[in-house]
Amino acid sequence: MDGQAKxxxxxxxxxxxxxxxxxxxxxxxxxxxxxxxxxxVRRAAHWARERLTAIGFPEAKLVATAGHPLVYGEWQxxxxxxxxxxxxxxxxxxxxxxxxxxxxxxxxxxxxxxxxGRGTSDDKGQVMLVLAALEAWAKVDAGLPVNxxxxxxxxxxxxxxxxxxxxxxxxxxxxxxAVLICDTHMVNAEQPSLITGLRGILYTEIVVSGAKTDLHxxxxxxxxxxxxxxxxxxxxxxxxxxxxxxxxxxxxxxxxPSPADKQFWQDxxxxxxxxxxxxxxxSAMVGEGAYPALERIGLRPxxxxxxxxxxxxxxGAKTVIPAEAxxxxxxxxxxxxxxxxxxxxxxxxxxxxxxxxxxxxxxNLHGGRGLSVNPDNPYLRxxxxxxEAIFGALPVFMREGGSIPIAALFAEVLKVPIVLLGFGLPDxxxxxxxxKFSLNQFRQGMKTVADFLGRIRF
Amino acid sequence: MDGQAKxxxxxxxxxxxxxxxxxxxxxxxxxxxxxxxxxxVRRAAHWARERLTAIGFPEAKLVATAGHPLVYGEWQxxxxxxxxxxxxxxxxxxxxxxxxxxxxxxxxxxxxxxxxGRGTSDDKGQVMLVLAALEAWAKVDAGLPVNxxxxxxxxxxxxxxxxxxxxxxxxxxxxxxAVLICDTHMVNAEQPSLITGLRGILYTEIVVSGAKTDLHxxxxxxxxxxxxxxxxxxxxxxxxxxxxxxxxxxxxxxxxPSPADKQFWQDxxxxxxxxxxxxxxxSAMVGEGAYPALERIGLRPxxxxxxxxxxxxxxGAKTVIPAEAxxxxxxxxxxxxxxxxxxxxxxxxxxxxxxxxxxxxxxNLHGGRGLSVNPDNPYLRxxxxxxEAIFGALPVFMREGGSIPIAALFAEVLKVPIVLLGFGLPDxxxxxxxxKFSLNQFRQGMKTVADFLGRIRF
Numbered sequence: 001m002d003g004q005a006k007x008x009x010x011x012x013x014x015x016x017x018x019x020x021x022x023x024x025x026x027x028x029x030x031x032x033x034x035x036x037x038x039x040x041v042r043r044a045a046h047w048a049r050e051r052l053t054a055i056g057f058p059e060a061k062l063v064a065t066a067g068h069p070l071v072y073g074e075w076q077x078x079x080x081x082x083x084x085x086x087x088x089x090x091x092x093x094x095x096x097x098x099x100x101x102x103x104x105x106x107x108x109x110x111x112x113x114x115x116x117g118r119g120t121s122d123d124k125g126q127v128m129l130v131l132a133a134l135e136a137w138a139k140v141d142a143g144l145p146v147n148x149x150x151x152x153x154x155x156x157x158x159x160x161x162x163x164x165x166x167x168x169x170x171x172x173x174x175x176x177x178a179v180l181i182c183d184t185h186m187v188n189a190e191q192p193s194l195i196t197g198l199r200g201i202l203y204t205e206i207v208v209s210g211a212k213t214d215l216h217x218x219x220x221x222x223x224x225x226x227x228x229x230x231x232x233x234x235x236x237x238x239x240x241x242x243x244x245x246x247x248x249x250x251x252x253x254x255x256x257p258s259p260a261d262k263q264f265w266q267d268x269x270x271x272x273x274x275x276x277x278x279x280x281x282x283s284a285m286v287g288e289g290a291y292p293a294l295e296r297i298g299l300r301p302x303x304x305x306x307x308x309x310x311x312x313x314x315x316g317a318k319t320v321i322p323a324e325a326x327x328x329x330x331x332x333x334x335x336x337x338x339x340x341x342x343x344x345x346x347x348x349x350x351x352x353x354x355x356x357x358x359x360x361x362x363x364n365l366h367g368g369r370g371l372s373v374n375p376d377n378p379y380l381r382x383x384x385x386x387x388e389a390i391f392g393a394l395p396v397f398m399r400e401g402g403s404i405p406i407a408a409l410f411a412e413v414l415k416v417p418i419v420l421l422g423f424g425l426p427d428x429x430x431x432x433x434x435x436k437f438s439l440n441q442f443r444q445g446m447k448t449v450a451d452f453l454g455r456i457r458f
Numbered sequence: 459m460d461g462q463a464k465x466x467x468x469x470x471x472x473x474x475x476x477x478x479x480x481x482x483x484x485x486x487x488x489x490x491x492x493x494x495x496x497x498x499v500r501r502a503a504h505w506a507r508e509r510l511t512a513i514g515f516p517e518a519k520l521v522a523t524a525g526h527p528l529v530y531g532e533w534q535x536x537x538x539x540x541x542x543x544x545x546x547x548x549x550x551x552x553x554x555x556x557x558x559x560x561x562x563x564x565x566x567x568x569x570x571x572x573x574x575g576r577g578t579s580d581d582k583g584q585v586m587l588v589l590a591a592l593e594a595w596a597k598v599d600a601g602l603p604v605n606x607x608x609x610x611x612x613x614x615x616x617x618x619x620x621x622x623x624x625x626x627x628x629x630x631x632x633x634x635x636a637v638l639i640c641d642t643h644m645v646n647a648e649q650p651s652l653i654t655g656l657r658g659i660l661y662t663e664i665v666v667s668g669a670k671t672d673l674h675x676x677x678x679x680x681x682x683x684x685x686x687x688x689x690x691x692x693x694x695x696x697x698x699x700x701x702x703x704x705x706x707x708x709x710x711x712x713x714x715p716s717p718a719d720k721q722f723w724q725d726x727x728x729x730x731x732x733x734x735x736x737x738x739x740x741s742a743m744v745g746e747g748a749y750p751a752l753e754r755i756g757l758r759p760x761x762x763x764x765x766x767x768x769x770x771x772x773x774g775a776k777t778v779i780p781a782e783a784x785x786x787x788x789x790x791x792x793x794x795x796x797x798x799x800x801x802x803x804x805x806x807x808x809x810x811x812x813x814x815x816x817x818x819x820x821x822n823l824h825g826g827r828g829l830s831v832n833p834d835n836p837y838l839r840x841x842x843x844x845x846e847a848i849f850g851a852l853p854v855f856m857r858e859g860g861s862i863p864i865a866a867l868f869a870e871v872l873k874v875p876i877v878l879l880g881f882g883l884p885d886x887x888x889x890x891x892x893x894k895f896s897l898n899q900f901r902q903g904m905k906t907v908a909d910f911l912g913r914i915r916f
Contacts, residue, residue, distance in 0.1 A: 033774030033775060033776065158774055185677070199676065201777070203777070211740055212738065212739030212740075213738075213890055214558075214887070214889070215738065215890065216890070217764070217788060218859045218860025219643070219755070219858070220738065221760035221790050222701070222760045223744065223754050224743075224745075225738075225743075225744040228765070229697065229762070231690070232689070232690040232691075233690075233699055235690040236695075237694075240691075241691055243680070276681055280668075280669035280671075281670030282669055282683060285815070286682060286684070286815040286816075288680070293680075296680030296681050297678070297681060302675065302679035304679050304684055304687070304779055305684065306686070306770050306779070307686070307769035307770045308686060308769075308771065309771035311766075311786070312554070312765045312786060313765035313766065313786065314491070314492065314552060315491060316491030317491060317617060317661040318764060319661070319788055320764055320889050320890065326771070328771065328776075330777055332679050356699070356744075357743070357744040401677050401679055402676025430674050431777060431778050432778065433671070434671075
């Protein structure tokens with residue numbers, strides 16, 4: 001039995017224990033955006049540090065930040081071997097609406113070959129498969145094949161301010177030959193894929209004010225400003241029914257796609273558009289019909305409203321005209337754009353489009369650049385070979401619509417290849433009720449990462 | 459000292475006790491729209507029944523309904539005298555946003571000559587002043603001057619289904635010569651007014667659905683339906699920035715105002731427009747600029763969104779595209795329109811204006827017709843004289859923008875004059891945080907109603 005076979009064997013023999021570890025970690029509700037869960041976030045960080053120590057990392061510690069702590073581990077095995085920096089996050093999204101979960105979000109539950117719970121796919125499950133791969137090397141080969149630095153953050157779902165500060169201020173400490181990130185998904189279980197592009201993100205709050213107090217719609221309806229209606233008018237003007245975003249500087253800044261990308265998007269050889277429709281349960285897509293669906297996800301910017309607060313939304317009837325209303329609005333951006341510059345464009349557009357009779361204020365909650373990776377580098381080629389070895393199919397190179405701002409930051413600061421090797425599936429419902437992770441993907445992911453670690457050794 | 463002077467004296471001497479009674483009643487959080495307060499609503503009903511008994515009503519009882527109970531009291535004094543039916547409500551609006559209250563909504567607090575708390579002006583304070591006036595007659599004159607039926611409901615803020623059923627099925631039991639309702643406000647403390655018109659109301663929920671589950675805006679943004687955005691587009695199409703409502707049947711059904719009303723609205727001799735701006739704290743009004751402000755409140759229909767539910771509105775950032783979003787939308791209607799017919803028009807307009815790619819459903823939560831009173835009747839003339847006697851100024855006859863569906867129902871079923879004699883002030887912030895009622899209005903109101911009771915005696 002060669003080394004990889006032994007390691008695969010080890011991963012199979014210990015698979016139930018790895019699932020158990022993951023269940024332990026998932027049971028900690030490490031919701032980073034809600035202050036009342038701060039202690040749970042810290043517990044989840046401690047849990048990860050203890051796993052690194054158990055695997056054999058000589059160095060494994062928590063790094064204090066202005067926000068939630070970072071977990072850092074380092075294992076230098078041979079200065080002649082390359083150094084891989086592995087990134088992941090141990091925080092999770094909020095869980096509301098809670099009543100739509102079939103099993104409690106923090107009581108991980110296995111049904112039909114999937115493990116259900118908040119963080120299963122995004123990202124505890126994917127970090128855990130990396131930890132399993134590292135353990136397989138540590139136990140079967142008495143050490144890792146390459147030098148490894150691992151950095152886990154607790155604010156990925158909350159803007160990632162702490163890790164961004166840390167990476168910018170510690171470029172030499174984090175220096176590596178490549179960065180591995182397991183926090184994305186494949187096209188489907190039969191068609192593995194590697195991500196070569198991510199969109200940037202800008203997340204904002206728009207506060208609109210009208211009268212100085214809430215008003216009764218009988219006594220004042222007809223003369224009173226209604227900030228909820230102003231937000232509706234504004235958001236309808238910022239993005240039309242056809243999906244077009246009316247921010248002139250943004251429209252002018254969208255890059256021209258490469259002929260190869262354009263061809264892939266037009267041909268859609270993997271029938272991803274049909275798969276997306278099935279996942280969404282819709283017969284027709286909404287958005288910019290003039291562009292192929294894959295281009296709309298891979299390159300085009302978006303503007304989405306995530307929630308509108310103000311007035312009365314409880315049971316029954318309340319005839320209030322609120323004094324103030326707030327919209328949570330994000331934009332996904334082509335990789336070439338700076339979210340802070342786009343925020344200025346958005347502020348200007350909101351000013352131009354706001355109905356008269358209202359005051360408004362925008363807050364830039366967080367932002368991060370996108371990423372565009374050249375697939376022609378040894379680490380991405382190695383990853384493709386590992387995927388082929390374990391999944392039995394060549395991966396396609398894809399642009400993914402989500403944002404991992406830290407990936408762009410690593411590329412900018414460390415100037416090394418970023419390998420986005422994710423094992424999620426499109427129906428994992430990340431950020432939504434009933435998030436799950438396929439146990440088969442969990443198993444194959446461990447083996448793929450273990451294979452990759454051996455393949456990048458000189 | 460004549461009778462009215464003695465009764466005024468009694469009301470002054472017992473004023474502090476009446477304030478104490480009101481405080482007791484206000485402390486019961488009788489929020490009719492929220493199921494968890496059902497027991498409190500019942501307690502508030504019992505409290506009112508006990509007051510009627512204490513005043514001396516031979517009959518005072520709770521009437522069970524499908525919803526919250528009615529309180530009914532009757533005191534027949536002389537079959538030759540007219541019978542007055544008095545209506546009020548003992549339920550109150552919800553209190554959110556709670557953090558904007560300067561004192562807790564259900565701990566009535568006196569500051570600067572006002573009593574603060576939910577229900578002070580709408581409507582417990584105004585019912586309490588009627589009870590005080592009745593008591594003054596009962597104690598000073600050993601009986602009431604006319605026959606009185608009093609009917610208090612506990613669902614005014616929740617659609618009033620129970621009382622509507624009751625009135626429709628008990629027209630003979632409730633038969634009276636006039637109906638007195640103290641649930642409106644005057645122009646200001648120096649300028650008393652009597653209401654001769656109320657708008658109707660239709661309160662609806664519009665549910666819009668997109669994908670079968672919540673989606674991540676990174677992976678699906680650009681192709682996914684966003685029901686929040688669809689609602690924004692829809693609500694912006696139903697009502698424009700200029701306040702015009704695009705429901706063709708509704709536009710065609712707005713009655714032509716009388717020349718006298720039009721003149722009053724255009725001249726605005728009481729400078730109500732400036733007062734409204736000051737109350738709202740705005741320099742310019744929002745709405746249909748082609749019509750005077752008073753006409754926009756007194757006659758024109760409105761369409762207001764009161765809240766939008768769906769997605770994420772908590773602290774921080776969540777990049778969710780919700781599967782479903784709900785808007786609470788009401789229309790105020792000219793008195794000639796049937797809200798149920800208007801609901802059909804609204805459904806049709808929503809169908810025509812809904813962006814493609816969405817499913818939707820409308821619910822008619824409740825509705826009520828408006829009211830248009832001919833001021834030339836003996837009961838309204840008596841009320842005007844009572845107001846002049848106590849306030850020292852002739853009242854103006856006004857159309858008010860709010861809705862009291864039960865007033866229209868009384869007019870329809872009993873076919874008698876409706877006297878809308880309200881003592882609220884425009885800055886009472888009914889339905890909003892820091893609702894208050896002027897103690898001076900409370901005192902003058904008691905005396906006015908006591909005077910009115912004597913004035914309608916043959």
